[in-house]
Structure formats: structure tokens, C-alpha cells
Amino acid sequence: MPVTDAPGKARALYEARRTRVPIPPLTDADPSLGMADGYAVQQELVSLLLADGDTVVGHKVGATSKAMQRLIGIDSPDHGPVLASTVYRDGDTIPLDRFIQPKVEAEIVFVLGERLAGPGVTVPAARRAIAGAVAGMEIVDSRIEDWRIALADTVADLASNGAMATSSQVVPLEGWDPRLTGMTLTRNGELVDSGAGAAALGDPVAVVAWLANTLGEAGVVLEPGHLIMTGALHAAVPLTAGDVFRAEFDRLGPVTIRVGGTA
Amino acid sequence: MNVSELADRLSRAVADRTAVDRLSDEFTELDLPTAYRVQRVLRDAAGPLAGWKLGVTSRAKQAQVGVSDPIFGFLPAGGALDIGEPLEVARQIQPRCEPEIVFVLGRDLAGEHCTATDVLAATAGVAVGIEVLDSRYRDYRFTMADVVADNTSASRYVVGTPVPVSGIDLRLVGVVLEHNGEVAATASGAASLGHPAAAVAWLVRALAAEGGGLRAGEIVLSGGLTAAVPVGPGDVVVASIDRLGTLELACR
Numbered sequence: 001m002p003v004t005d006a007p008g009k010a011r012a013l014y015e016a017r018r019t020r021v022p023i024p025p026l027t028d029a030d031p032s033l034g035m036a037d038g039y040a041v042q043q044e045l046v047s048l049l050l051a052d053g054d055t056v057v058g059h060k061v062g063a064t065s066k067a068m069q070r071l072i073g074i075d076s077p078d079h080g081p082v083l084a085s086t087v088y089r090d091g092d093t094i095p096l097d098r099f100i101q102p103k104v105e106a107e108i109v110f111v112l113g114e115r116l117a118g119p120g121v122t123v124p125a126a127r128r129a130i131a132g133a134v135a136g137m138e139i140v141d142s143r144i145e146d147w148r149i150a151l152a153d154t155v156a157d158l159a160s161n162g163a164m165a166t167s168s169q170v171v172p173l174e175g176w177d178p179r180l181t182g183m184t185l186t187r188n189g190e191l192v193d194s195g196a197g198a199a200a201l202g203d204p205v206a207v208v209a210w211l212a213n214t215l216g217e218a219g220v221v222l223e224p225g226h227l228i229m230t231g232a233l234h235a236a237v238p239l240t241a242g243d244v245f246r247a248e249f250d251r252l253g254p255v256t257i258r259v260g261g262t263a
Numbered sequence: 264m265n266v267s268e269l270a271d272r273l274s275r276a277v278a279d280r281t282a283v284d285r286l287s288d289e290f291t292e293l294d295l296p297t298a299y300r301v302q303r304v305l306r307d308a309a310g311p312l313a314g315w316k317l318g319v320t321s322r323a324k325q326a327q328v329g330v331s332d333p334i335f336g337f338l339p340a341g342g343a344l345d346i347g348e349p350l351e352v353a354r355q356i357q358p359r360c361e362p363e364i365v366f367v368l369g370r371d372l373a374g375e376h377c378t379a380t381d382v383l384a385a386t387a388g389v390a391v392g393i394e395v396l397d398s399r400y401r402d403y404r405f406t407m408a409d410v411v412a413d414n415t416s417a418s419r420y421v422v423g424t425p426v427p428v429s430g431i432d433l434r435l436v437g438v439v440l441e442h443n444g445e446v447a448a449t450a451s452g453a454a455s456l457g458h459p460a461a462a463v464a465w466l467v468r469a470l471a472a473e474g475g476g477l478r479a480g481e482i483v484l485s486g487g488l489t490a491a492v493p494v495g496p497g498d499v500v501v502a503s504i505d506r507l508g509t510l511e512l513a514c515r
Contacts (some may be wrong), residue, residue, distance in 0.1 A: 196439050
């Protein structure tokens, strides 16, 4: 049975983004909402945002760790589009007043070199289509009150994506293994956490194959130049104005963001 | 409180393969210096040493237990597992495995001002390791003094083939711990005190306080890089560290 009033739910999330006032979980009013319903709302929400002039420049994949999947009660990741208006560069100041309840996550981001259309995309095929990797940080945010998200809520809400920042040098995947690539995250110079690529579904390249195959079922293709955010390598960290976060990756180098504003 | 008697209790727990109550419940005055004296009694009775190990090297763990320094223990040569040798779970009490960056010393190293740079200069090679912890206390419930007396839960360990450390930034190497084919945890080398060589330097300074140091050929397990996973018969643990290698430990 199709979700009731996907456009209305998308509109509520759109307004929450605009006003920075979170809404109650969609699943409070309708606990039966599932993954497919979430994607139906996400699609409507993306239409509203594209109508404002935004463009899709890639995709994020979330819930790539077993711990996170258990937390929201699924056995696969979820995904959402990356919008051009949310992409920052290394060293940028990201205004806190864009967000409602942001947290930061460090992740490996791939840049696609070739078109990738599922289903049937294998991990080696995904690897061949990847032009290279960059150091990435995602700011996750929820338009749902107090992050009280069930699966359908986060999926509808663009997989809780807020913004991303990446380093500028694209490093080809030759002679190194993203599974084993280490990362340290510091906040204002203090080590916060560390991780390695395998935290993302066992292999960040497998995340790309999963995404291509999942989107392929809906007829969506990954395009050359698309950014693929492969999932957090550690537990998300809340951020406050004035913080400087630096995620340094072996082989990829660092990416740094400053958190601006006084909110 | 007789330190030899406390050491005896812990030795008996090993011999009986039975966990005991933590010492601090009965001996409330047990403090860190006394605990290291208990550990020293165990060390003197342990036969030849292969090296040393560090514990509580993550800042998060230190904050959690309210301390600002790591702790150290010793590694009896007899505790080593060979590469490919299975862990006999029935000979342990409650084993847990964690991945380690292992330093192999190329020359003696001592001094109360030892730095991470000194450690790297004295290092012949670094290797991936798996430490098998086995607290002699029921359910791993202990105070810092308890765990120091219990040789920081040290039991067995396996060390891979060392590689030269030059050109490797140990802070950034990725660490993946797999348990029965699933990724159990990841980290980078920085998880141990910001840099594993800094953890070893701390050990050298701590040993200097008792007039000792590291000897050429000794190994140092520089601190667990992830949470330890409990293991049982049939389990397989794989530790992979970028640029150092992969090590598998089967349990039976």
C-alpha cells in the first residue's frame, strides 16, 4: 500500500529545513511507515529542493555499520542525495545556523570516473568505476525532533544528511586498500576518535556497489563526477560554534572545517 | 597486607583457571605503588621475559576511569603463541582479544626523558599483534590497582612478522578487528595515546623510575587499539593493520 500523502510529509520536512524547527517523527502519526514509504517521501522532498534550483551532485550512504543498523532496526544501509548547496571545501567555515542538531562524521568519499548502473554491479566493477578518493566529513542533521528517528523518518529526511566537506586532491585507488585506511578525528586539536575504512560495510568500495545496485532497481544511475559518501568510520560527534574539526586519513590527507555562528 | 600473599592468590587463579574476587574488596588500602609491587613478585617468578605491554592507553578509557596515565605489565616468554597456533580456550579463564601495534627493540632504551622519537630510533621493526587478555577477576570487574596487580590482565599474545618502521606514520595506520568474519571494530594507531611510540616512551620513563629499561630484542605491545572481543571455542579473530600486515588467531 502506498504511503498516505507523501507530498504533504515532504512539505513538512521542507518547512522544517527552511525554518530550522524540527517536526515530530513521521512514524509517530503512522507507525506502519517503512523503508519504501521513506523513499517515496524522500523523492517528493528532493523534487521540492530541486525546484528551488539545487542539483544532485552525488549520494550519501548511511547506516553502514552493524551497530547503526541494529540501532534503527535494519539489515542494510540507507541512502540519500547529496545536493550542491550542501557541499563545502577543505578549510571552509560552515555556518551552524544551517542546521538544527548537527553532528560530524569522518568518512571516505569516492569520486566516480565512469557511469555506474545497477543491478549486477560487483565490487571489482565498482572499483574500476571509481576515479579516486578524497578525505571527507559529513555533517549529519535531523529535521526530526531530538533525533527520534525510525527507519522511515531518516530515509524521508535525506538519510539525515546536512552538509559535507572534502579535501581537494583526488587519490586514485592504486596500491592501497580503502578497507585498511586509517583515520583520526580531532576537535580543536584533541583526538576525538579514530577508525578505518572497513567500518563502512566492511569495505567502502562495497558501499558503492550496494548503492549502484539499490539505485538501479529504481532506474537511477550513478554519473561520472558524482561524490559517494561511504559512511562514518566512528560514532558521530556533536559540534558547537567555534569548533575546528580535522579528519586526517592515511593516503588521502586531511580535511578541516570550522564551525561558524553563535547559534 | 602482604604483597606475596596477594600475588599467590592471582597465581592460584591462573593455575585453577578460576576467577577470584578483586583484591581491593578485601584490601581497601591497595594503591597503585603496592599493586606494582604485587606485579613485581609475579614478574620475578615468571621466568624469562619477552617484553612488556601497556594498558589504558586510550584517552577515552583514561577519562572513563579517572586517570591520566597508562599502566604497564610484563610479557613472559612462555605466553607467546606461535603464528598459526590456536588458542586453547579451556586453558584460559575468560579470554578477550584485541589488536596491537607491536614494537621490536633494536637496542637497549632507558631514561626518564625518553620521547617517542627516541623510541622510533631504537625500534628494529613493528608488527601487527593480537593480545589475549584474561583477567583473573570475575567478569573483568576491577580497580586500576587491582588490574595492575594482575599484570594488566596479560595472558597470551601472538606477534606477526615485523617490518621496518621508517616511512610509516603509526598514528594513521588503519586497524581492523574481525571476529568470526564480521568487522568488530576499527581504529587508527592514534588510538593508543595519540601515537603508539608515545605510549612506549611512557613505558620507558615508567621503567626508569625503578631503575630499568627496555632491552634489545624485547617486544612491547603498545596498547589495545579497539575494545577487546570475548572469544570462545571455534572463534576466529583477525587483526589487520595497514602497512604492517594481517594476523589470524583461531580458538579451540
